[in-house]
Amino acid sequence: MKKIFLVIILAVCSSSYAVSVDSVRGSYGFVERGNSYSKMLDVLGNPDSSYKHIIHDRDGWPHKATSYFYSLNNVKYEITVVDGAVYSINWER
Template identity: 80%
Template sequence: MKKFILVIMLAVCSSAYAVSVDSVRGSTAFVERGNSYSKMIDVLGSPESSYRHVIHDRDGWPHKATSYIYQVNGQKYVITVVDGAVYSIDWER
């Protein structure tokens, strides 16, 4: 039983996680929450990949969102865009 608990604890501690950040630095400028989609493309270029999904606001209303995945200086960032503006920036470790 002790080994089982130890294995579970090690798996949880070593798993990858994402941290929400306020901005990401491109080669010429920063991309921050609230910036437009076009500024994100101008600063970071085209993403490695993207996927569409639905997010819900605090009131439970659905909104169409697209998440873009970037590799910047060896770090993975997932930038979510809703209604043409950067909604969130997550740094994945």
């Protein structure tokens, strides 16, 4: 039993994780949730990659979304844009 517990603890500690944040700092300012797509491009520049997908709101309605990926200062950011505005910002080590 102790070995299983130890393996689980080591697996959790060694894995990378994603954290939701409210803003990300670029070279010319900050991008926050609710900012426009054009401000995101002005502050952070062109993304490393992106993909389109569908997200659902609390009521279950689908919305077209695009997630953009940036690598800034050895940290990976995923910024999701819905209807032309920043919906969420996640970072990963």
